[in-house]
Amino acid sequence: MKQIGALRPALSRHLLKARNLAAVWAGYSAAGAQCLIVSGEADTTGAIRDYAALLPGATVTVFRLHARPGTLAGRIALRGRGGGPAIPGDELRGLGPAALRRVSRQAARAAEALDHAGAGDLRIDTDDRSPHEVAARIRALWSPWSTSEELPQ
Numbered sequence: 001m002k003q004i005g006a007l008r009p010a011l012s013r014h015l016l017k018a019r020n021l022a023a024v025w026a027g028y029s030a031a032g033a034q035c036l037i038v039s040g041e042a043d044t045t046g047a048i049r050d051y052a053a054l055l056p057g058a059t060v061t062v063f064r065l066h067a068r069p070g071t072l073a074g075r076i077a078l079r080g081r082g083g084g085p086a087i088p089g090d091e092l093r094g095l096g097p098a099a100l101r102r103v104s105r106q107a108a109r110a111a112e113a114l115d116h117a118g119a120g121d122l123r124i125d126t127d128d129r130s131p132h133e134v135a136a137r138i139r140a141l142w143s144p145w146s147t148s149e150e151l152p153q
Contacts, residue, residue, distance in 0.1 A: 064120030069108035
């Protein structure tokens with residue numbers, strides 16, 4: 001989602017991202033897509049409301065991706081070294097070890113807060129899973145024909 005909302009200086013970007021996502025979805029929908037998986041931060045009820053309001057007629061399901069603190073630290077350190085997925089404008093790339101440790105601690109605290117708040121419709125553990133496996137898990141759990149009783153907690 002950062003790529004559809006790149007803006008400097010970093011202002012509140014959720015509304016910009018929501019508008020851009022609506023335009024992206026319109027294109028995919030016109031081409032026949034029935035589902036679009038988007039990865040990004042939507043860490044408040046207001047942000048999720050902004051996205052949903054600009055996607056009329058779409059069913060929005062929020063899957064919260066979760067990783068243990070050690071996994072987060074490893075992924076953040078990898079990105080700091082320039083590894084992992086190529087993310088244009090990656091703010092972690094090139095940060096020193098102390099800064100990366102701070103980011104890791106912040107990410108772990110944010111994950112814990114989301115856990116306590118019960119954020120999202122479904123929680124997906126991403127430890128020991130590749131991005132392709134996570135996407136496959138989301139596709140397996142979500143379908144327009146599923147009921148909440150069929151979905152694991």
